[in-house]
Amino acid sequence: MPSPASTFVVVVVFLFVVSLSDRDCEAADKDHDFCFSFDGLEKNRSFDSEFALYGDAEMSGSAVRIAQPAYSSSGRIAFRKAIRFFGTKPGFSSSFSFSISRGDGGALAFFLSPSGLPLVSAERDRLGRSTGDVAVRFGRFNVEKLGELGGSFIEIDVEGETLTRSSNLTEVGLILNSGEKLRSWIDYDGESKRIEVRLSQARNPRPRNSSVSYSIDLSNVLWREAVFVGISFSSGNSTHTSSIYSWNFSVKHGAPYLMHSEPLNPDSFLVRSTESPSVHLRKASPWGVFMAMVFAAACGAMLAFFMMLVWAVLAARRPVAPVESPVGVAYGKIVSAGDTCLDNVK
Incomplete structure (x- = not known):
């Protein structure tokens, strides 16, 4: 029978191994509170439970094809759980690889959309506009439509207003509608109050300089309510298609808030926080749980x-137990008391 000490050692080792094997991207990135990733269906078996496809979006091999080769086709991919930002300096980072088929027209957009608005399908806007509070759009249009900004460009929108647009990316060898696989990095830093967007060929490392940037405080926009995070595409008056091959997203001072498999319908049920978000989103430390x-x-x-x-x-x-044994009685030596008295009288 094993001793209690050996049993205790085995239990401790087992718990330690379990704690190490249960790490995910959330625990791996110490600088962020929450993150998710998609790197092809074959590498992410939990795709259906984590991501939702809308409109014309569908799986195509190990990638997500957001739009079909048809006029006015549109679709989007979104993370199923809304994200709630909190803290004094919320921020987020996103990177994804994508491609857009050859030709003019159509645009792809990364967006943060209020959770109160249903994500049924992408809007069929030729610029790929969405209902998002924050959106970064990638597109290419004819010169006669956008003047000197014709060609490939990146645009940053907040609450429907265009804040800035990059110069012609074609001049630096980046053509969005070429069918080439590209990668974008989108970062908003709550410390510096600045959003930066980078773009390069997917085979190249992250560029040092941003393709477009803008200084803005997004705290109020991010605090307002929980948001859904997604990527949309609209072909507009063309037959373009767009595919997403990988996608990573992380937040600083934020976490999943509305734990529903589908976005909520605001006409039936709308949840708004009435208390401090930090109370709802407080997370237990992995080492605290382990200890x-x-x-x-x-x-x-x-x-x-x-x-x-x-x-x-x-x-x-x-x-x-008492030992039982027969007790012998010497009957011969027992003298009747009455006989003894009679002898003495005589």
Whole structure:
């Protein structure tokens, strides 16, 4: 029978291994509170439970094809759980690889949309506009439509207003509607109050300089309510298609808030926070949980040791049974008291 000490050691080692094997991207990135990732259906078996496709979007091999090769086709991919930002300096980072088929027209957009608005399908706007509070759009249009800004461009919109637009990306060898696989990095830093967008070929590393940037405080926009995060595409008056090959998103001072599999319908049920968001989104430290489990295991081992000790003491104190044996009586030596008295009288 194993000793309590060896049992305790085995339990501690088991709990430690479990705690290490249960790490995810949330625990791996210490600088962010929450993150999710998509890197092809074959590498992410939980795709259906984490992501939702709307409109004409569908899986195509290990990628997501957002729009079909048809006029006015549109669709989007979105993370199923809304994200709630909190803290004094909320921020987020997103990177994704994509491609847009050859030709003019159509636009792809990364967006943060209020959770109170249903994400049924992407809007069929030729600029790929969405209902998002924050949107970054990638598109290419004819010169006669957008003047000197014709060609490939990146646009930053907040609450429906265009804040800034990049110069012609074609001049630096970046053509969005070429069918080439590209990668974009979108970062909003709550410390510097600045949003930056980078773009390069997917095979190249992250550029040092941003393609377009803008200084703005998005705290009030991010605090207003929980948001859905997604990527949309609209072909407009063309037959373009667009595919998403990978997508990573992380937030600083934020976490999943509305734990529903589908976006809510505001006409039926709308949840708004009436208390401090930090109360709802407080997360337990992984090491704190691990130490609590170790403490519980130690208490269990001590209890088992005490019970074994009591059992050993009780087993050592065996009861002593009396030995039964016949008692002999010397009848011959018994003298009647009455006979003795008679002899004395005589």
